[in-house]
Amino acid sequence: MADNVSFREVPADILVPGQYIEIDGSRADTGTPPIPRKIVIIGNKLPGGTAITATPTEEAIATADRAVQLGGRGSLLAQMAIEAFKAHPYGKFTLIATDDLGDGAAATGAIAVAGPATESGTLALYIDATKVSVGVTKADTATTIAAAIAAKINANPDLPLTAAVDGSDAAKVNLSARHKGECGNDIDVRYNFYMGEALPSGVTLTVTKMTGGTGNPDIGPLLAAIRGDDRIVLICPWTDASNMAKIEADFAERFGPMKQQESHCFVSVSGTYASLNTYGGLRNSPHTTVVVREGSMVSPWRIAASVAGRCALRGSADPARPFFGMTLPGLPAPAEKDRFDQPTRNNLLKAGISTLRYGPDGTVMIEMIVSTYKTNSMGVPTRAYFKIQSKWTADYFRYAWKVLIATRYPDFKLANDDTDFAPGQPIVTAKTLRLETVALAKDLEYAGLLENIADFKNTLIMLRSQANPNQVNSVASPDLVNQFDVFAAAIKFIN
Incomplete structure (x- = not known):
C-alpha cells in the first residue's frame, strides 16, 4: 500500500528486521552538465590502411599515428586526422573509412x-x-x-x-x-x-x-553507420551537391525533438569569390559550415579538419563563446596577393561561407564561423542560425533541461498543482517543474549562456496537458547570450 514515503527499491511489505537503505544519485549532480560531442572524421582510405570500410572505429582514436595506420599514409583520412589532432590535442575521434569510388578518376x-x-x-x-x-x-x-x-x-x-x-x-x-x-x-x-x-x-x-579528378564516394552508408549517435561534429572532405544534401537532410532529422541528436558538419571549399558566392548561395542548412580556402597551399579537407577541431575544443567548454582569433596550428597562410579583402569576406559571410584571417607572422586564425542557413522554410531571410553559437547554445539549454528532468524525476507520479501529498511521495507538479526550470536558467545565466532571466521567468509556460493526464507541456524562451563581434564608435574631436 502507499505510504508517506515511496521507495524505488525497498519493498513495501518487508517484514524481516534490518536496516534497508537505498542510495539514490538523482540529485548528486549540481550545476550545469557537460555536453558530450562525438568528433567523427570520414574519408578515403588507401589499400594499406587497416580500417574496415563503412564501419566506425570501435575505439576512440586518441593519437594521429593510430589514424594514419587506419587510413594508410598519405590518405585523405590520415591527413584530416593529423590536422584535427593538432587543433584538438585532447580530443578523441571516431574514424569511418571508405574506398575510392570505383568508377572515379x-x-x-x-x-x-x-x-x-x-x-x-x-x-x-x-x-x-x-x-x-x-x-x-x-x-x-x-x-x-x-x-x-x-x-x-x-x-x-x-x-x-x-x-x-x-x-x-x-x-x-x-x-x-x-x-x-x-x-x-x-x-x-x-x-x-x-x-x-x-x-x-x-x-x-x-x-x-x-x-581531372572525378567521382566521390557516397556518404549515405557512412551516415547510416552513425545513425544512432548523439551530437556529431562531422569532418567531411567531399563538398559535391549530392553528398552535402544527404548530410543536411540527415542532420535536420537528428536535430528534431524526437531524436535530439544535434550534429554539425564542417567542410572547406576552394574557389574564386564568384564561385564561392555561388556555392554558398546553393546551400541553406543550419547544420553545415563551409570554410573558405583562399589561395592556400593547404588542401581544403585539412583546413576543414583544423577548423572543426578548434570549434569542437571551444564549443565543448563554452558553446556561446566566439571562435574569433583561434589559431589553426601548423597551417601556413596564403600569399597576401591571394587573400580576400574585408569587403569580400563580408560578402562571403552573407553567402554562408565562413572566413579566416591571418597574422603578420603568417599565423592562420578563425575570423567568423557561420552556417549556410540564410532563409527560413518560407524563403524569408533569417539570422536565427547564422552563427553556430546560437544553435549550440540553444541545444545546450535543451540538453541541460532534458538531463534535469530525466535525472530528478525519472519515475515520478504527476499531480495537479497544490495537491496535498506527503513530502516523501515521488510526485511532481507543473509548478515544481517550473521552479526547477527557472533555477536551471539561473544556473545557465551564471555560466554565461543566458541573459534576461526575469523575462524568461515571466514568459515560461508550464501546464499539465488537458489531452493526456500523464503529460506536462511547456514553452520556454531563453534569451541566448550573444558574441561581442563588433565595436562601433564615432570620434568627434575638438581642436
Whole structure:
C-alpha cells in the first residue's frame, strides 16, 4: 500500500528486521552538465590502411599515428586526422573509412623542367604545403633534375600524390593523386613560396595544375553507420551537391525533438569569390559550415579538419563563446596577393561561407564561423542560425533541461498543482517543474549562456496537458547570450 514515503527499491511489505537503505544519485549532480560531442572524421582510405570500410572505429582514436595506420599514409583520412589532432590535442575521434569510388578518376598534374643548371642550388617544391627539397648540381640536365624530383616526391609516403618521369619526355614529371575523386583537383603544387627561395640559375619549372579528378564516394552508408549517435561534429572532405544534401537532410532529422541528436558538419571549399558566392548561395542548412580556402597551399579537407577541431575544443567548454582569433596550428597562410579583402569576406559571410584571417607572422586564425542557413522554410531571410553559437547554445539549454528532468524525476507520479501529498511521495507538479526550470536558467545565466532571466521567468509556460493526464507541456524562451563581434564608435574631436 502507499505510504508517506515511496521507495524505488525497498519493498513495501518487508517484514524481516534490518536496516534497508537505498542510495539514490538523482540529485548528486549540481550545476550545469557537460555536453558530450562525438568528433567523427570520414574519408578515403588507401589499400594499406587497416580500417574496415563503412564501419566506425570501435575505439576512440586518441593519437594521429593510430589514424594514419587506419587510413594508410598519405590518405585523405590520415591527413584530416593529423590536422584535427593538432587543433584538438585532447580530443578523441571516431574514424569511418571508405574506398575510392570505383568508377572515379584520379587527378593528374605535371612539373616540366628546363635546364641545364648553370649553378648549384636547391629546388623548394611544395606539395600540399609540405616542402620537398631537391638538390641541384651545376650542369645537371633537365632529365637529371626531373628524375631527382620524382624520387624525392615518392620518398615521402605522406604526400597525397605520387610522381613518375614521363615515358616520352624525360624532362617532365607526371603527378597522380593517390585517391580517385574530385578532392585530388585541390592538391596544390608550387615552388619558391617563402622569401629567399629561388631556382638555381639555368633551371625553370612549369607546373601544370592538378585536374581531372572525378567521382566521390557516397556518404549515405557512412551516415547510416552513425545513425544512432548523439551530437556529431562531422569532418567531411567531399563538398559535391549530392553528398552535402544527404548530410543536411540527415542532420535536420537528428536535430528534431524526437531524436535530439544535434550534429554539425564542417567542410572547406576552394574557389574564386564568384564561385564561392555561388556555392554558398546553393546551400541553406543550419547544420553545415563551409570554410573558405583562399589561395592556400593547404588542401581544403585539412583546413576543414583544423577548423572543426578548434570549434569542437571551444564549443565543448563554452558553446556561446566566439571562435574569433583561434589559431589553426601548423597551417601556413596564403600569399597576401591571394587573400580576400574585408569587403569580400563580408560578402562571403552573407553567402554562408565562413572566413579566416591571418597574422603578420603568417599565423592562420578563425575570423567568423557561420552556417549556410540564410532563409527560413518560407524563403524569408533569417539570422536565427547564422552563427553556430546560437544553435549550440540553444541545444545546450535543451540538453541541460532534458538531463534535469530525466535525472530528478525519472519515475515520478504527476499531480495537479497544490495537491496535498506527503513530502516523501515521488510526485511532481507543473509548478515544481517550473521552479526547477527557472533555477536551471539561473544556473545557465551564471555560466554565461543566458541573459534576461526575469523575462524568461515571466514568459515560461508550464501546464499539465488537458489531452493526456500523464503529460506536462511547456514553452520556454531563453534569451541566448550573444558574441561581442563588433565595436562601433564615432570620434568627434575638438581642436
